[in-house]
Amino acid sequence: MTPIRMTSLAGAPLAALAGNSGRFRLLPFFAAASLAMFLLVAGALWYFERQQGAFFRDVQNQQIDFFKQVQDDFASRQDSVARRDLLSIHEAGNVNLTRLFANALWERDFAPFVGKAGQISVDECRALADVPDAKDGKPKPSAEKKACFAEIGKKIAAFPEFAGLNAKVFEMMKKSTVFKIKVFDLRGITVYSSEHAQMGEDKSLNAGWLGAAVDGKPTSELTFRDKFSAFEGVVEKRDLISSYLPVLAPGSEKVVGVFEVYSDVTPFLNQIKATSADIRKAAADNQDKVEAAAVADQETVDDSGTRTLAIVMLLLLLLFAALFAIVWRAAALIARQEMERDHAQQQLAQSEKMASLGQMVAGVAHQLNTPLAFSSANIQMALQALARFALPLQVAGSFSRLVKATDADKVMVNVASARDRVADIDPADLDVQMPQAMLQDTLQGIEQMRELVENLRDFTRLDRTKTSRVDLNKSLHNVIYIARSVIPTSIEVKEAFADLPEMDCNVSQLNQVFLNLINNAAQAIGEHGTITVRSLVEAGRIRIDVEDTGSGIAAEHLPHIWDTYYTTKPAGEGTGLGLSIARTIVTEHGGEIAVQTRTGENSGTTFTVYFPVAA
Amino acid sequence: MAEKKGRILCVDDEPNILRSLSWLLQREFEVFTANGGEEGLALVAAHDFDVVISDQRMPGMMGSEFLREVRKLSPRSMRIMLTGYSDLQAMLRSVNDSEVFRFISKPWKIDELPAVVAEAASIARHHPEPDAVAGEASARASAAGVESLLLIDDEATLAEHLRQELGSALRVIHAQNIGEAVGAFAENDIGIVLSDTRVGDVDTTAMLRMLKQQHPGIVTVVYTAGTDAGEVVSLINQGQIFRFIPKPVKPAVLALAVTAAGRKRQQLKANPELAGRHVVVEIDADSKQAFSRNLDQVARQSIDPAAQLPFLQRISGGFKRLFGTAA
Ligand SMILES: Nc1ncnc2c1ncn2[C@@H]1O[C@H](COP(=O)(O)OP(=O)(O)OP(=O)(O)O)[C@@H](O)[C@H]1O
Numbered sequence: 001m002t003p004i005r006m007t008s009l010a011g012a013p014l015a016a017l018a019g020n021s022g023r024f025r026l027l028p029f030f031a032a033a034s035l036a037m038f039l040l041v042a043g044a045l046w047y048f049e050r051q052q053g054a055f056f057r058d059v060q061n062q063q064i065d066f067f068k069q070v071q072d073d074f075a076s077r078q079d080s081v082a083r084r085d086l087l088s089i090h091e092a093g094n095v096n097l098t099r100l101f102a103n104a105l106w107e108r109d110f111a112p113f114v115g116k117a118g119q120i121s122v123d124e125c126r127a128l129a130d131v132p133d134a135k136d137g138k139p140k141p142s143a144e145k146k147a148c149f150a151e152i153g154k155k156i157a158a159f160p161e162f163a164g165l166n167a168k169v170f171e172m173m174k175k176s177t178v179f180k181i182k183v184f185d186l187r188g189i190t191v192y193s194s195e196h197a198q199m200g201e202d203k204s205l206n207a208g209w210l211g212a213a214v215d216g217k218p219t220s221e222l223t224f225r226d227k228f229s230a231f232e233g234v235v236e237k238r239d240l241i242s243s244y245l246p247v248l249a250p251g252s253e254k255v256v257g258v259f260e261v262y263s264d265v266t267p268f269l270n271q272i273k274a275t276s277a278d279i280r281k282a283a284a285d286n287q288d289k290v291e292a293a294a295v296a297d298q299e300t301v302d303d304s305g306t307r308t309l310a311i312v313m314l315l316l317l318l319l320f321a322a323l324f325a326i327v328w329r330a331a332a333l334i335a336r337q338e339m340e341r342d343h344a345q346q347q348l349a350q351s352e353k354m355a356s357l358g359q360m361v362a363g364v365a366h367q368l369n370t371p372l373a374f375s376s377a378n379i380q381m382a383l384q385a386l387a388r389f390a391l392p393l394q395v396a397g398s399f400s401r402l403v404k405a406t407d408a409d410k411v412m413v414n415v416a417s418a419r420d421r422v423a424d425i426d427p428a429d430l431d432v433q434m435p436q437a438m439l440q441d442t443l444q445g446i447e448q449m450r451e452l453v454e455n456l457r458d459f460t461r462l463d464r465t466k467t468s469r470v471d472l473n474k475s476l477h478n479v480i481y482i483a484r485s486v487i488p489t490s491i492e493v494k495e496a497f498a499d500l501p502e503m504d505c506n507v508s509q510l511n512q513v514f515l516n517l518i519n520n521a522a523q524a525i526g527e528h529g530t531i532t533v534r535s536l537v538e539a540g541r542i543r544i545d546v547e548d549t550g551s552g553i554a555a556e557h558l559p560h561i562w563d564t565y566y567t568t569k570p571a572g573e574g575t576g577l578g579l580s581i582a583r584t585i586v587t588e589h590g591g592e593i594a595v596q597t598r599t600g601e602n603s604g605t606t607f608t609v610y611f612p613v614a615a
Numbered sequence: 616m617a618e619k620k621g622r623i624l625c626v627d628d629e630p631n632i633l634r635s636l637s638w639l640l641q642r643e644f645e646v647f648t649a650n651g652g653e654e655g656l657a658l659v660a661a662h663d664f665d666v667v668i669s670d671q672r673m674p675g676m677m678g679s680e681f682l683r684e685v686r687k688l689s690p691r692s693m694r695i696m697l698t699g700y701s702d703l704q705a706m707l708r709s710v711n712d713s714e715v716f717r718f719i720s721k722p723w724k725i726d727e728l729p730a731v732v733a734e735a736a737s738i739a740r741h742h743p744e745p746d747a748v749a750g751e752a753s754a755r756a757s758a759a760g761v762e763s764l765l766l767i768d769d770e771a772t773l774a775e776h777l778r779q780e781l782g783s784a785l786r787v788i789h790a791q792n793i794g795e796a797v798g799a800f801a802e803n804d805i806g807i808v809l810s811d812t813r814v815g816d817v818d819t820t821a822m823l824r825m826l827k828q829q830h831p832g833i834v835t836v837v838y839t840a841g842t843d844a845g846e847v848v849s850l851i852n853q854g855q856i857f858r859f860i861p862k863p864v865k866p867a868v869l870a871l872a873v874t875a876a877g878r879k880r881q882q883l884k885a886n887p888e889l890a891g892r893h894v895v896v897e898i899d900a901d902s903k904q905a906f907s908r909n910l911d912q913v914a915r916q917s918i919d920p921a922a923q924l925p926f927l928q929r930i931s932g933g934f935k936r937l938f939g940t941a942a
């Protein structure tokens with residue numbers, strides 16, 4: 001026996017059909033989705049906030065660098081400008097000094113002296129080869145060559161006029177910022193130097209000398225010396241400006257010699273350096289301030305970023321809470337509305353059920369009315385007939401008494417007194433067969449009523465939760481009997497049953513299925529048509545067809561006919577429950593239900609139900 | 616046995632019913648039976664029946680269809696419908712299509728049925744068949760002048776529609792309540808009555824039935840929103856309603872029915888004997904009382920000062936329509 005899950009018709013399957021399974025669960029979905037979204041938004045905000053902080057830091061660093069560059073540039077420019085100014089001022093001073101000096105000494109003292117020194121040949125010394133310097137590899141005069149030139153210097157220093165000249169130079173330069181004076185002839189030989197040891201040196205390759213001697217242009221250079229022999233003796237750590245100055249013959253543009261003047265600019269330079277240092281310090285201070293400000297700004301920016309983030313998060317959270325509350329309310333509302341709708345639909349279904357029950361009752365009442373009508377008429381007529389028998393029976397009674405009272409074969413009867421009464425006897429009233437037939441028909445009527453009541457009982461089986469083993473043909477016949485009393489008489493219902501194995505089922509539920517199918521068929525037919533109910537065994541299954549010659553199902557309705565509450569009938573005629581209930585019941589019996597339909601000409605629909613045969 | 620009172624055909628799908636009916640009627644009448652509409656029509660074609668009795672609910676041809684065919688085939692036969700099942704639609708159809716003489720409900724009373732059948736048979740025998748005088752009647756119709764139609768309805772719109780639809784064929788008199796209707800009867804020669812079963816809050820069926828008792832020559836057309844089969848039965852049996860139209864009514868449908876009623880009226884006028892075919896069952900005392908109560912009520916309303924002021928009256932009529940109670 002196959003286990004069959006049974007449920008009461010009005011309860012569980014209906015609820016199952018109304019279908020809460022797979023419902024969209026608004027609140028959890030909303031909560032999960034929006035929370036995830038909010039977290040994402042928060043994450044993105046946090047990320048962008050950080051990005052912005054980093055960008056701001058970069059910008060600030062760039063600004064600081066730029067500021068530093070500008071300051072540095074400014075400071076170094078100031079320094080170099082000061083130095084250049086110093087140089088050019090001193091150069092101009094040196095030029096003037098040289099002019100004065102030349103004017104004072106050249107004609108009388110130096111010109112002859114230089115001329116005399118020029119007599120000393122230097123070719124010998126110049127011919128001596130240069131040697132590559134140990135440090136930079138450039139050719140430098142060898143020690144021998146230097147010694148050769150120093151020898152020449154000595155020779156010049158040995159000139160008798162030298163001492164006087166030297167004394168005059170020293171006299172002039174004393175107390176001045178000039179530390180040293182050199183005089184070169186046009187060959188480049190140092191013919192005089194206030195530092196005597198340097199006399200005789202060959203400066204013909206020196207750029208300064210060349211500039212002054214050849215181009216007639218003064219050249220100056222700032223140098224630093226650790227030790228320097230000045231007029232007043234050896235001095236230490238001095239910044240000097242050395243200028244190569246062309247000596248022009250008085251009154252002409254002709255270069256006759258070259259002076260080299262060293263003047264001391266240490267105090268000026270120190271001043272410049274101090275100013276530079278001041279500026280640098282100010283710049284560094286500024287830089288520090290800018291950096292400090294940057295750090296502060298960064299902090300502020302980071303702070304405000306964090307604050308903004310916190311506020312936005314808080315707002316998002318508030319928004320989420322508000323939305324959650326709204327959705328919560330909405331969900332509750334929807335749930336209530338759904339409940340109300342369910343309730344309303346259940347009520348509708350209930351009232352429809354009552355209406356169709358009423359229809360069925362009316363049909364059955366009519367069915368009952370026919371046998372009732374003729375039976376009651378027949379009984380009344382039979383009673384009348386019996387009443388009419390009274391007189392003849394009386395006559396027969398007296399006659400029989402008369403016969404019994406005598407032994408004679410013949411009796412004399414005075415009929416004169418009875419003639420009047422006997423005249424009332426109609427020979428037609430003496431027919432016993434007619435009242436018999438009437439009562440016979442009445443018996444048939446009672447039989448019809450009994451059959452109806454029995455069918456009703458079979459149909460509505462109140463022990464509906466129990467399953468039993470039945471021959472489906474019997475219950476089909478029963479359903480058709482009931483259906484005939486409900487559907488128009490102009491619709492013919494045909495039975496085409498093949499022998500079926502018995503099956504376990506809930507009979508009243510299956511009755512409901514077949515009644516629904518037959519009702520649908522009758523409604524699709526309308527006035528005239530045929531419904532054929534067929535049963536057969538096919539591929540080891542029981543197959544029941546309910547075929548009609550009705551309108552058929554239009555393609556646009558076909559996919560929906562199984563849906564709960566789907567109906568194409570006007571309100572009051574259909575609730576759209578019939579087929580969905582049928583499907584539920586058939587499925588619960590392990591069966592299947594299918595439909596085939598054709599519209600247009602020769603239209604019609606066949607619903608086919610399959611049931612497994614019990615093992 | 617003496618000569619039979621008439622020739623009768625009984626049609627039902629249930630043989631037991633047929634047998635029972637023939638047992639009941641065979642003493643007085645010559646009874647034929649048929650198992651369905653087709654068989655019945657064959658008999659109608661072959662014999663001349665005074666009365667045809669048919670069940671409504673039969674497989675194949677319905678009783679109303681069958682009686683409609685009988686009316687065509689044999690207009691002089693009186694038609695009686697047996698009903699066991701209150702199918703209002705079928706009843707309305709049988710009123711309008713086959714102009715039945717009586718409805719008899721199942722189970723029937725064995726002393727009443729033979730009486731009704733006897734009455735019908737005697738009418739069929741002694742009154743002319745309608746179609747025989749139809750030509751004559753229509754010939755005289757033009758001479759008879761314009762017929763008056765009394766519309767009893769508390770709404771003015773229908774009267775307007777009807778006047779438009781009918782043009783000059785009929786004179787439409789509009790009564791807004793039973794009081795006005797009674798007044799209209801006094802003043803005019805009314806031939807046709809068209810009425811709702813309810814006017815305001817008053818049931819007009821009693822009046823319509825009374826009317827037919829007093830004036831058999833009046834043709835009545837009724838429209839109704841109700842679905843009470845009992846009402847239809849009593850209106851037919853006691854009021855011989857000519858047409859029954861379910862609400863909502865289309866003016867065109869109404870006009871068609873009224874035009875048919877006009878023709879009927881002409882026939883009846885041309886041949887007053889014909890009205891004999893439409894005798895009605897005597898109204899029971901209860902209904903008479905109900906009617907006079909209604910009339911009293913209406914009379915009291917018209918004593919009301921509002922009656923002198925049509926405007927106020929219409930307002931009170933509106934109140935009645937809106938609230939269903941007299942203001
Ligand atoms: N045999 C049929 N022929 C044509 N259409 C059908 C047939 N059976 C069902 N239908 C269509 O399927 C729809 C759904 O049928 P179902 O039995 O579920 O509901 P219903 O008949 O409208 O209402 P209810 O059965 O609750 O009275 C019907 O409205 C109808 O359009």
Ligand SMILES: [Mg+2]
Pocket residue numbers: 516519520574577578579
């Ligand atoms: Mg259905």
